[in-house]
């Protein structure tokens with residue numbers, strides 16, 4: 001919470017996502033170059049075409065250097081894409097086309113545009129991977145133009161000093177290589193608590209506020225104090241006071257790091273605390289946290305930049321890199337491809353759907369393309385065999401018992417444990433019957449909230465509805481957890497709800513057996529559970545379920561745990 005001494009300053013409000021205080025200058029990420037800067041640049045006022053070409057070469061050097069630096073800091077697919085882009089920006093054919101256009105009397109910006117368009121046409125006509133590069137070329141054009149007119153490149157630049165990144169919103173691909181050492185906090189104008197910005201911020205373990213109206217109007221460099229617990233952004237605070245508050249917060253957060261696991265309530269009931277991971281490097285770093293395995297490996301995040309489906313062999317290598325760090329340490333739950341809707345994967349997503357969130361996404365992609373799922377399962381089985389790590393497999397977006405049965409058969413045929421996610425109300429309502437055909441359930445509260453409340457998880461204006469504390473969502477979780485208790489089978493939560501220490505107590509009180517979250521969120525959750533008895537968790541669950549709305553639920557739970 002901000003103190004009274006600072007409250008006279010201008011404050012913006014948003015939805016709190018990752019708790020913690022941060023203080024630093026705003027690094028405002030703008031998607032488009034300002035038309036005003038382009039107009040001011042005009043024809044560039046160059047003495048001749050050689051001078052214009054020299055300016056082009058200098059811009060090329062800067063843009064290519066940016067890609068190379070990012071490639072070195074990134075890993076896996078992101079490195080490949082960034083290295084390829086660095087090569088493309090230096091392409092001699094592109095430079096030749098720019099020079100030809102300049103010789104024909106065209107100004108520099110028009111020449112860059114004409115040259116890029118010429119190559120876009122060629123690449124597009126080649127189709128497949130080459131057509132993909134057309135998008136990269138357009139990105140390169142924007143970056144070159146930005147450098148020429150003296151603006152920052154669009155996208156998330158690498159801050160050269162610690163900053164608060166302010167953006168409209170962030171896509172998973174935007175954030176390749178974001179460095180938590182220099183990104184002090186994330187503040188976005190759009191997005192709700194389950195948006196990808198929120199997920200990424202948790203993974204990075206940095207304070208985050210989303211849905212912050214007016215933040216894109218803040219001038220670059222404005223000092224801001226971000227409060228990820230209260231959901232506030234204070235502009236131009238008293239610097240000394242802000243630094244004092246941040247230091248106190250860091251101390252409080254450091255105190256949590258003394259919690260070393262394993263997950264238990266105060267009276268010793270085991271609750272498995274697991275990590276959500278995206279690739280080999282995040283699995284490796286998560287294995288250093290006090291977790292007992294991985295509760296959600298989002299496989300689609302490995303393929304966001306891929307035009308073609310990787311071979312079974314290549315997939316097996318990617319999955320093995322995630323399994324390996326947990327060999328002998330715990331199990332890893334691999335989720336099959338959850339492409340579609342907010343996670344577009346070029347080789348799997350259905351184009352042109354009217355309403356993609358309710359369309360062919362997740363397990364539904366296998367309905368008319370069973371080979372896609374079969375090949376992925378083969379690769380997972382291969383990785384499990386090679387590494388010897390205990391591997392469970394689950395499907396996203398399952399709505400019927402028949403879907404669960406068919407999926408479980410395919411997984412068990414490969415000698416692995418099979419489960420399904422509970423992300424659709426129908427799956428929660430049918431939880432007892434789902435558990436007759438699978439070995440475990442995992443509740444995806446992000447989508448379960450979206451589909452229960454009929455509110456887009458990305459919609460800023462509906463953030464009060466896309467809140468997992470909504471009593472209707474909690475009812476469905478309680479039904480699912482009770483079914484698990486009855487069947488004697490594990491029921492976990494792997495949506496963002498698991499990372500909220502107060503809600504985590506309520507989930508355990510309902511009978512949830514594991515909680516999976518970004519590794520950075522594990523200690524606060526573990527420490528809270530360690531100071532709460534199971535009976536208190538049951539009381540907390542009852543209070544949250546009985547509340548009229550999320551705010552009343554939070555207040556009731558806080559009162560119970562404070563007393």
Ligand SMILES: C=C(OP(=O)(O)O)C(=O)O
Pocket residue numbers: 296298338423443444445446447448494495496
């Ligand atoms: C874990 C979930 O899946 P994702 O956030 O990847 O859609 C969920 O929906 O809660």
Ligand SMILES: [Mg+2]
Pocket residue numbers: 396423444446447
């Ligand atoms: Mg989901």
